[in-house]
Amino acid sequence: MTGKPGTKHDGGTHDGGTLPGPSGHHLVVMGVAGCGKSTVGIALAERLGARFLDGDSLHPQANIDKMASGTPLNDDDRAPWLAEIGRRFPASDTALVIACSALKRGYRDIIRSGDPSVVFVHLRGTRELLSARMTSRPGHFMPPSLLDSQLATLEPLQDDEAGIVVDIDQSVEDIVEHVVSAMSGHQVQADASAPQYLVDLTAAPFSLDDAALNWVESTIASMSLEEKIGQLFINHNNDYSPEYLDNVLENFHVGGMRYRPGPSAAVQEHIRYAQSKTRIPLLVASNPEMGGAGSCDDGTFVSTHLQAGSHPDKSIARLMGVVAGVETAALGCNWAFAPIVDIHYNWRNTVISTRAFGNTPEIVVERAKEYFDGISESPTVCAMKHFPGDGIDERDQHVVTSYNTLGYEEWDRTYGHVYREMIGHGVQSIMVGHIGAPEVSRHLRPGLADSEIRPATLAPELLQDLLRGELGFNGLVLTDASLMVGLTQAMKRRDLVPATIAAGCDMFLFFRNPEEDFQFMLDGYKSGVISDVRLQDALRRILGLKASLGLHVKPRESLVPSADALAVIGSDEHRSIAADIADKTVTLVKDTAGNLPITPKTHKRIRLYGISGGADFTRADPLAYLDTVKEELEAAGFVVDVFKTAEQREAAGETGMNFMRVLSEEATADYADRYDAAFVFANVKGFAQEAAIRIKWSSPMAAEIPWYATEVPTVFVSLNQPNHLIDVPMVKTAIHAHAGTREAIRATIQKIQGKSEFQGTYNENVFCGSFDTRL
Secondary structure (H helix, E strand, O other): OOOOOOEOOOEEEOOOOOOOOOOOOOEEEEOOOOOOHHHHHHHHHHHHOOEEEEHHHHOOHHHHHHHHOOOOOOHHHHHHHHHHHHHHHHHOOOOEEEEOOOOOHHHHHHHHHHOOOOEEEEEEOOHHHHHHHHHOOOOOOOOHHHHHHHHHHOOOOOOOOOEEEEEOOOOHHHHHHHHHHHHHOOOOOOOOOOOOOOOOOOOOOOOOOHHHHHHHHHHHHHOOHHHHHHHOEEEEEOOOOHHHHHHHHHHHOOOEEEEOOOOHHHHHHHHHHHHHHOOOOOEEEEOOOOEOEOOEOOOOEOOOHHHHOOOOOOHHHHHHHHHHHHHHHHHOOOEEOOOEOOOOOOOOOOOOOOOOOOOOHHHHHHHHHHHHHHHOOOOOEEEEEEEOOOOOOOOOOOOOOEEOOOOHHHHHHOHHHHHHHHHHHOOOEEEEOOEEOHHHHHHHOOOOOHHHOOOHHHOHHHHHHHHHHHOOOOOEEEEOOOOOHHHHOOOOHHHHHHHHHHHOOOEEEOOOOHHHHHHHHHHHHHOOOOOHHHHHHHHHHHHHHHHHOOOOOOOHHHOOOOHHHHHHOOOHHHHHHHHHHHHHHOEEEEEOOOOOOOOOOOOOEEEEEEEEOOOOOOOOOOOOHHHHHHHHHHHHOOEEEEOOOHHHHHHOOOOOOOHHHHHHHHOOOOHHHHOOEEEEEEEOOOOOOOOOOOOOOOOOOOOOOOHHHHOOOEEEEEOOOOOHHHOOOOOOEEEEOOOOOHHHHHHHHHHHOOOOOOOOOOOHHHHOOOHHHHO
16 A cells, blocks of 8 residues: 555544543544455554454354345344444453444444443545455455445544544555554554564565465455464364365364375375365475375385484485475475474483484584475475474473473574574474473563473463564464373363463464364453454464465465376385485494494394384384395395294294293303394384383393393394484494385495495484493
8 A cells, every 4th residue: 555644534633532642542443345454453453552353253143144145234233243342442451453344423332332432543445446455355255246335334433533534545554653643643662561573474484475465364354253263273184084074174164284194195185175175275284304204104204304414415404305395295285394403412302313403503404404495395385393492301292391491591502593594594384392491481581480481382482572572483383283291281271272372373283172172262262362463463374374385376276286296206216315315324333343244154144133112103013124124134145033022922823931931042052153143123113102212122131132242243223213322232333224214224234244335424412421332
């Protein structure tokens, strides 16, 4: 909008209505549809330190349905709505700005009956300008055909009404300036004790043009209150059936979804159906932390974050991002819950031990930027995680709240540096962990008691003062999964659901119970826990992210690629990339006894041990990788004898088995006569089920524990965790292969034989702070 402020009849204030100063006052921003009541109202509320409420959100559903059908409301329809608006002013304990058409003097009188001091701001525009604006708002429940009806109904402000008339053919900033000046004659600042960090959709990371901005604003204006509340949720789709999706989309109006991985064809069809059934395009998230793997069952495992940080070649991280973007985009995903920008300072922390690029801010920033650049080659936005930063506490937020206990200065130098760099690099969204930061919170809000320290998802000082304020993040903020006990232990569910949005999160990750959580959020808004300004700002960020992806202009049928696009998933090209990365990153941690190389010529008979943490929530066979190891060793020419525990032997049909019998048979003086070398391959997981992960042997004094390291050359290979030396310090040869893929296993066996060189690197976490692990 361009132009100038007006005066009464030429714009300005009324002669008859006295205008009190703006501090603590109540305003109604009025005018016909298309005049920009919500946009100006929000800006005025921000300027005055007031709360904003869209009066349309108070319409009963019957009114909305009537307008959507093209039928004007009558005075009987409007009366209870106007009375509710008037009631809101005396019920508010802060200054309040409400957007409401308020076209007739009688309507304004109803509102004034609730608060006689309310001031009306009339936004005036020509029919041509108003019509142009309305036609740019597809889907709004007030169709352009009713504009003439509204203009005919409009009764301009009269001399005895406290009000201001402003022409809309100018910028929002100029309109706000004119209103404030008319009310007080001087500039008014927002309440400094409650700063509002409202989104600028024209700035990074959104950078929307006028058409996209109009789509965001008109779409929000077209939504019912229930639709607005629904946009705050990201659903975890636990069912691929159309009936399931119909229920989620029709009853809860979700803004985004993440699905349970399955075969790529089924995942793609699931996403296609979802996008076809929703009025507002969905953000569709996946978890491509390792490439395409994790997004669908047949996706390519490229590398872990740690693996991508374990070689001087930083392009490994970029390739991981490239493959992740190509494969997830083929599915129809547009939002990556990655990269992970935590710093692995504590070797006991197994939540991010393989999911962090390393143990310094420098390596994390370098590799995270590479990953981001790689995945950004596809139509994908990123959500880096887990603010304010994991890697200090050893505990897992899935089962308990954890804490980043660094002082503010040290936090700012480490984690703060990472977030500043990535925000500056253009990351679009940030996932907040259920991680408290006591010293940082106290720095921002002095005097906080221990009992007042909250996980970041509930901490406005971390989300607003720090992330929005000091770090200047203008993008979207979402919670980590809301079923994690790191959040749920903090307060009752009915309170924490809206409290996350009130604190500064824009989207809520996963329902626990859809009906309950949706109602909790709705109740939180109606009770004032979530302010109108906070809700509007969250919605603008959500729709702004969608618009930045171009979802608003893409034909609905093109939001998900055709089935032919799935050919890239698990392709030979991508598996070749994975094999090359595996070859580069397999790491020799130590070989202090000079056991290597070990070949079929020198050590033909191999005793093979498989170590796992047992079945986890995926229900996959935890020892399935051992078949691959055996196949690859035999293909290399070794003779392999696989150790079986008492439980495994009993399951195979042997009777009378117990751990003492197995131990007495395994640990004999002729061990070295039976085997030339022992290989232990460990694939210990357990993510999200334990506060920390260590090796759990099959029994007390288990026969698979490397007692045999004194008898034959013993090689310990980790296919997952980097911290196993604390449990097997007796082994003299330790290798970190990073992954249980065939590519990683094959590369490891090649290097054990000396057929290729070890190129991978490690950080000091592998020695777990103990002298004996280095021996």
